[in-house]
Amino acid sequence: MELLLRFLGPVIRRSGKSRRWWRILIAGYIFIAPWLLGFLIWTAGPMIASIIISLMKWEVITPPHFVGFQNFVHLLHDPLFSISLYNTAYYTFIGVPLQLTMALLLAIMLNVKVRGIALYRTIYYLPSVTPAVASAMLWLWIFNPEFGLANALLVKLGLPKQLWLMDPVLAKPAFIVMSLWGVGGAMVIFLAGLQGIPSELYEAASIDGANGWQRFRFITIPMLTPIIFFNLIIGLIDSFQIFTSAFIMTNGGPQNKTLFYVLYLYRNGFQYFKMGYASALAWVLFVIILLFTLLQFKLSKRWVYYETELGI
Amino acid sequence: MTTTGQEKSDLIASGTLYVTRHSKSFLIMQGIKQGLLYLLLSSISVIMLIPLVWMLSTSLKGRGLEFVFPPQWIPKPAKWSNYPEALTILPFGRFFLNTVIITFFSLVGSLISSSMVAFGFARIPFPGRKTLFMLLLSTMMLPYVVTLIPSFLLFKYLHWLDTFLPLTVPAFFGGGAFFIFLIRQFYATIPMDLDEAAVIDGAGYFRIWWSILLPLSRPVLATVAIFSFIWNWNDFMGPLIYLNSLEKFTLALGLASFHSMHNARWNLLMAASTVVLIPVLIVFFVAQRYFIQGIVTSGLAGR
Numbered sequence: 001m002e003l004l005l006r007f008l009g010p011v012i013r014r015s016g017k018s019r020r021w022w023r024i025l026i027a028g029y030i031f032i033a034p035w036l037l038g039f040l041i042w043t044a045g046p047m048i049a050s051i052i053i054s055l056m057k058w059e060v061i062t063p064p065h066f067v068g069f070q071n072f073v074h075l076l077h078d079p080l081f082s083i084s085l086y087n088t089a090y091y092t093f094i095g096v097p098l099q100l101t102m103a104l105l106l107a108i109m110l111n112v113k114v115r116g117i118a119l120y121r122t123i124y125y126l127p128s129v130t131p132a133v134a135s136a137m138l139w140l141w142i143f144n145p146e147f148g149l150a151n152a153l154l155v156k157l158g159l160p161k162q163l164w165l166m167d168p169v170l171a172k173p174a175f176i177v178m179s180l181w182g183v184g185g186a187m188v189i190f191l192a193g194l195q196g197i198p199s200e201l202y203e204a205a206s207i208d209g210a211n212g213w214q215r216f217r218f219i220t221i222p223m224l225t226p227i228i229f230f231n232l233i234i235g236l237i238d239s240f241q242i243f244t245s246a247f248i249m250t251n252g253g254p255q256n257k258t259l260f261y262v263l264y265l266y267r268n269g270f271q272y273f274k275m276g277y278a279s280a281l282a283w284v285l286f287v288i289i290l291l292f293t294l295l296q297f298k299l300s301k302r303w304v305y306y307e308t309e310l311g312i
Numbered sequence: 313m314t315t316t317g318q319e320k321s322d323l324i325a326s327g328t329l330y331v332t333r334h335s336k337s338f339l340i341m342q343g344i345k346q347g348l349l350y351l352l353l354s355s356i357s358v359i360m361l362i363p364l365v366w367m368l369s370t371s372l373k374g375r376g377l378e379f380v381f382p383p384q385w386i387p388k389p390a391k392w393s394n395y396p397e398a399l400t401i402l403p404f405g406r407f408f409l410n411t412v413i414i415t416f417f418s419l420v421g422s423l424i425s426s427s428m429v430a431f432g433f434a435r436i437p438f439p440g441r442k443t444l445f446m447l448l449l450s451t452m453m454l455p456y457v458v459t460l461i462p463s464f465l466l467f468k469y470l471h472w473l474d475t476f477l478p479l480t481v482p483a484f485f486g487g488g489a490f491f492i493f494l495i496r497q498f499y500a501t502i503p504m505d506l507d508e509a510a511v512i513d514g515a516g517y518f519r520i521w522w523s524i525l526l527p528l529s530r531p532v533l534a535t536v537a538i539f540s541f542i543w544n545w546n547d548f549m550g551p552l553i554y555l556n557s558l559e560k561f562t563l564a565l566g567l568a569s570f571h572s573m574h575n576a577r578w579n580l581l582m583a584a585s586t587v588v589l590i591p592v593l594i595v596f597f598v599a600q601r602y603f604i605q606g607i608v609t610s611g612l613a614g615r
Contacts, residue, residue, distance in 0.1 A: 024436060024437060024438050025438050025439060027432075027436050027438070027516075027517045028432050028436040028437075028438025028439075028440075028441065029432075029438060030432075031428055031429060031431055031432025031436060031517065031521075032429050032432040032433060032444065034425040034428060034429055034484065034485050034486050034487075035425070035426075035429040035448065035485065035486030035489075035492060036444070036486075037485055038425075038482060038485025038486040039447070039448075039451065039485075039486070041466075041485065042459060042463060042482055042485065043451055043454065043459060045462070045466075046458075046459035046461075046462035046463050046466070047458055047459060047462075049462035049465070049466075050458055050459065050461060050462050053461060053462060053465075060468075106356070109349075109352065109353060109356070110353075112349065114346060114349065114350070117353075118600075120353045120357060122596075122597070122600050123357045123360055123361060124356070124357070124360055125600075126360060126361070126364070126593075126596070127360060127363070127364075129542050129546075129592050129593070129596045130364070130546075130589055130592070131545065131546035131548075131563075131564055131567075131588050131589060131592060132546055132548050132564070133546075133548050133564040133565075133567045133568050133585075133588070134367075134564075134567065134585040134586075134588050134589050135363075137567065137571055137581055137582070137585045138363055138364075138366070138367050138582070138585060139363070141366075141367075141370065141578055141581070141582065142363060142366065144578075146379070146381065147378065147379050147380075147381050147383065147578075149362070149363075149366050149383065151381075152381065152382045152383055155382060156382070181360070181363065233453065234453075237453060237455060240455065241455055241456065241457060243549060244548045244549060247552075248568055248571065262457055265457060265460075269460070269461050269464070270464075270553060275461055275465065278461050279461045279462070282457045282458045282460060282461060283458065285455060285457055285458070286454075286455055286457070286458040289455050293453060
């Protein structure tokens with residue numbers, strides 16, 4: 001530190017800033033250096049590289065050559081691209097609202113002060129810590145058409161057995177059902193939000209004669225909108241990138257009905273080694289997610305209520 | 313909160329006048345309400361746990377018994393030998409060791425680097441701090457796929473493929489925006505007076521971070537450690553992309569390849585899945601206070 005300051009001596013004298021200013025500047029950047037370097041090496045660098053690679057035809061073993069926007073043009077004529085995009089959109093736009101509703105309901109139930117509530121919180125969160133591969137295996141077995149638990153339940157209810165993951169119509173809904181089992185992450189964040197709502201608000205509303213529904217509708221929901229917004233954004237981003245469960249359980253089948261976007265990207269990048277095409281796919285997904293996120297931020301001005309500014 | 317808020321306010325609203333008159337029926341109502349609440353909480357717990365119980369139950373069934381329909385819940389007799397059988401078809405001991413190594417180094421890297429970076433953002437008013445912090449927050453929303461291919465090519469160029477380096481080294485570079493954010497929020501709750509007193513005593517930034525803030529931050533560091541453990545232990549895509557040879561596989565990757573080799577042996581598959589899950593469960597139960605409470609108190613309420 002001292003050495004650096006001495007080394008920078010002439011710069012410091014000419015800058016017109018105090019030694020203290022420079023000391024803070026240098027110390028600050030030393031402390032954040034790990035992240036800053038990591039950001040340049042593993043985020044900013046790769047993002048730029050990704051654009052360049054997307055303009056190339058590159059099969060890893062053959063040297064890359066520039067093809068302009070050919071990869072992107074090819075995308076438009078690739079039926080699997082639109083299929084995978086449709087599947088992902090279906091999974092996201094039906095799944096995420098259900099996940100958020102479920103997570104919020106669970107959080108509200110868990111936000112009571114009764115004995116043993118910590119145990120219930122632990123149980124509800126448990127599925128979220130289950131390794132993705134293990135839960136994929138488990139749900140594959142649950143949805144087994146012949147011997148699975150899902151069909152055992154249907155038979156018990158007097159309903160016909162289903163093919164579930166092997167049924168072109170039911171395959172995607174089955175993935176959504178599975179995702180509802182793992183809403184613990186969003187639930188805990190909702191719980192945090194609920195605990196941050198001052199109880200005086202409820203007390204005041206009760207004195208004014210508000211019933212349970214009115215308190216929920218006019219206090220809980222507005223106070224929770226920033227958290228709902230946060231979970232919505234994170235949920236959309238995660239959902240758009242579903243991979244592990246689909247890779248293990250169906251590998252895209254039946255009839256490409258569960259060929260999700262990142263699965264298709266993985267195939268292009270790491271099975272067909274089309275680095276250029278996979279990068280183009282990655283950038284298209286990035287732009288789609290970015291547009292959705294920006295749209296959400298824009299729409300959020302209408303419905304998200306910030307009591308104070310974010311403490312950033 | 314909703315119910316307790318209501319109870320309290322009901323008491324206030326009704327006042328002494330009504331409390332004395334209705335206290336008995338009020339208490340009965342409360343009892344019924346609480347009973348219903350427990351019933352609801354417990355039924356959902358059962359739904360949450362059934363898949364895991366089913367996994368355990370299947371893992372103990374003898375050959376062929378997993379194909380009895382409708383399924384039996386309690387396997388008779390319990391075939392414990394499924395476990396050693398499942399774990400020796402592939403070198404699961406080796407996978408376990410590999411997973412421990414990767415998880416350990418990532419965890420250490422994340423803890424050191426994220427707490428250090430968080431200190432810079434929380435305590436040193438350097439120029440550009442706000443902009444860079446916003447940049448850091450925005451990377452939390454960045455889809456990982458956009459950096460996937462170039463990172464793979466970078467590691468290939470460095471000849472790091474099929475080693476543990478791509479899975480551990482990046483953790484030492486900040487450890488992830490989420491962890492930095494979490495720790496920074498916690499640091500912000502520690503009074504600045506402590507720093508100022510230390511400065512008067514002649515301490516530099518490094519001393520303030522290491523000997524004052526770090527010892528005070530044990531709860532949030534525990535939260536970060538546990539999250540890092542779970543994420544690395546459970547990670548699938550990273551090992552899938554970067555590891556090729558069987559003896560370098562992690563548990564998650566080993567389990568997936570076990571499935572692709574023996575996809576009809578459900579009892580063995582469930583036994584192997586249970587084994588992969590158990591360390592996570594142990595850590596989760598031992599540390600659940602930091603897990604859920606850590607997020608609830610330090611994560612978001614801190615802002």
